[in-house]
Amino acid sequence: MIKVAVTGAAGRMGSGIIRRITQQDDMEVVAAIEIPNSPLAGKDAGLQAGIDELGIEIVGAEKLEETLKASGAEVLVDFTIAPAAVETIRIATSCGVNVVVGTTGFSDEQMAENIKNVKENNVGAVISSNMAIGVNVFFNTLKKLAPLLYDYDIEIIEAHHNQKKDAPSGTAMTAFEVIANELDRDPEEVGVYGRKGLVGKRTSEEIGVHAVRGGDIVGDHTVMFVGEGERLEVKHQAHTREVFIAGVIRAIRYVPAAEKGIVSSMNDVLGLE
Numbered sequence: 001m002i003k004v005a006v007t008g009a010a011g012r013m014g015s016g017i018i019r020r021i022t023q024q025d026d027m028e029v030v031a032a033i034e035i036p037n038s039p040l041a042g043k044d045a046g047l048q049a050g051i052d053e054l055g056i057e058i059v060g061a062e063k064l065e066e067t068l069k070a071s072g073a074e075v076l077v078d079f080t081i082a083p084a085a086v087e088t089i090r091i092a093t094s095c096g097v098n099v100v101v102g103t104t105g106f107s108d109e110q111m112a113e114n115i116k117n118v119k120e121n122n123v124g125a126v127i128s129s130n131m132a133i134g135v136n137v138f139f140n141t142l143k144k145l146a147p148l149l150y151d152y153d154i155e156i157i158e159a160h161h162n163q164k165k166d167a168p169s170g171t172a173m174t175a176f177e178v179i180a181n182e183l184d185r186d187p188e189e190v191g192v193y194g195r196k197g198l199v200g201k202r203t204s205e206e207i208g209v210h211a212v213r214g215g216d217i218v219g220d221h222t223v224m225f226v227g228e229g230e231r232l233e234v235k236h237q238a239h240t241r242e243v244f245i246a247g248v249i250r251a252i253r254y255v256p257a258a259e260k261g262i263v264s265s266m267n268d269v270l271g272l273e
């Protein structure tokens, strides 16, 4: 049985992950963690997730280290917010716990710190801004299309629910980086995030990235390759959070035997090129 700790246990993703873990034969929830001094501390994690009692009490993140040690967790799954996740990853890796991280919105510095902690503590890690299987095929498709359509204007549009805190989405940024890398363009130079006012003519190098927020949209990503007289659009739409959770379950299974000290991608988890 893979022993799993979940941070953000009462969140939309965290509670869904707890529900799905309880349906697997080869893994179990051994710890459920919420924000420091959470008012939910002491509440049963199963009941909080809308299922039967699990016998695992939610604890506040101020007790993360002792909880990880006492629970014997082998994998920590984190879907929270970036600054909290950096600290959680630091503590979990220092306890020798493998990590599966879906939290988005890390700065370059925060991601560098995550990678350093994984390396220094020699644990397995999967960090991915989008764990949906179709999305990872979407990234692969972009990788193949970008060199073919290198002289087309490229624009990325993402849409998410009105509760999402970071923008553009981690998935949009990954799509942007995949394309920029394939085209040998400097991501710092070519990203244009929204446009307003007299912005001047579009350059052929720039890659536009635009964020739409509204209602209950789970996650849409469209990449437009626009040429003279035609355009090609590649679009992924997530209908339900369950698509991410299916990927999380695969990552939990993968990470205990993953190569230690490096951050694996969903490509590694899914065996994609």
Ligand SMILES: NC(=O)c1ccc[n+]([C@@H]2O[C@H](COP(=O)([O-])OP(=O)(O)OC[C@H]3O[C@@H](n4cnc5c(N)ncnc54)[C@H](O)[C@@H]3O)[C@@H](O)[C@H]2O)c1
Residues within 6 Å of the ligand: 007, 008, 009, 010, 011, 012, 013, 014, 033, 034, 035, 036, 061, 079, 080, 081, 082, 084, 085, 088, 101, 102, 103, 104, 105, 128, 129, 130, 131, 132, 244
């Ligand atoms: N990688 C993916 O496939 C994927 C898919 C969906 C969402 N996400 C990302 O996952 C994150 C969470 O999304 P959500 O919709 O579940 O958000 P949410 O706001 O519903 O849940 C986040 C939870 O984290 C808790 N939290 C905050 N700080 C904490 C800490 N220090 N320790 C423990 N818990 C803490 C909050 O109290 C909250 O319950 C976001 O960054 C989102 O972009 C990633």
